[in-house]
Amino acid sequence: MIFFFFKPLALKKQTFVNVPQLELEHFKMYEFTPEGLQTFMTGENGIKYAEKFIVKDINYTDKTPEYKANMKAGEGVYEKDVVLLENNVTYSRDNGFDFHTPKLHYDKKNAIAISDAGYTANIGNNTITGSYIKYNNKLNRVYSKNIDAIYQIQERK
Numbered sequence: 001m002i003f004f005f006f007k008p009l010a011l012k013k014q015t016f017v018n019v020p021q022l023e024l025e026h027f028k029m030y031e032f033t034p035e036g037l038q039t040f041m042t043g044e045n046g047i048k049y050a051e052k053f054i055v056k057d058i059n060y061t062d063k064t065p066e067y068k069a070n071m072k073a074g075e076g077v078y079e080k081d082v083v084l085l086e087n088n089v090t091y092s093r094d095n096g097f098d099f100h101t102p103k104l105h106y107d108k109k110n111a112i113a114i115s116d117a118g119y120t121a122n123i124g125n126n127t128i129t130g131s132y133i134k135y136n137n138k139l140n141r142v143y144s145k146n147i148d149a150i151y152q153i154q155e156r157k
Contacts, residue, residue, distance in 0.1 A: 022048040037063055039108075041078065052079035060085075062108060067137050068094040069113070071106060081109040089115070095140065098122055099133060111137035119144075125152040 024046040031039035039062060043055035058076035060083055062069045074087025083106040091113055092098040099121035105114045113135045121128040121142070132145035 018049050020047050020049055024048070035065065039063070043076075052077055058085065060106075062106075062111070062137075064111070067111075067140075069111075069137055071104065071113075073104070082107055091135070093137070096123065097135075097140075097142075099135075101133070113137070126150060 025044070027043055027046055029039070029041040029046075030037060031041075039060070041055070041061070042059045044057040046053060046055045055076045055078065056074070058071070058073050060071045060076060060078070062071075070092045071083065071085055071089065073085035073089040075085070077084045083104075085104040085106065086102065089101050089104045090098065091101070091104060099115075099119045101115040101119040102117040103115060106112070107114075114133070116132050118131050119129065119133045121130075121133070126149065128144070128147055128149045130144040130147040132143075134143040135141070136143075
């Protein structure tokens with residue numbers, strides 16, 4: 001009889017997707033493998049989800065025995081073996097090669113950096129601009145489209 005006059009409280013069941021697990025301010029993250037330090041990342045603000053890490057003012061370093069690559073950007077998403085960077089991205093290699101682009105897709109597993117948003121690269125005193133860049137860290141090879149290069153020729157002595 002009580003249910004006739006009073007309706008039981010109906011609870012709505014909800015499923016939450018992408019709920020933040022952790023928020024960090026001014027942080028440093030170290031990723032170690034059996035070979036040693038592999039990834040070093042700093043940021044002003046970071047939000048950790050189950051599958052990804054969103055970072056403001058990201059400074060990301062990928063270090064392997066073969067090379068060391070550093071990437072800086074205003075924003076970054078680190079998900080599995082992929083780092084997506086946006087907002088004034090700077091990519092630097094330990095061999096002196098660097099480039100600047102509005103956005104960058106870095107595949108950590110294959111060691112390949114790709115940008116289809118245009119870029120400006122510097123190699124010593126030489127400057128290259130283009131609409132697309134694919135840089136293979138393992139092979140130290142650059143693939144590019146629509147390039148314009150200024151190459152400084154050295155004088156012979």
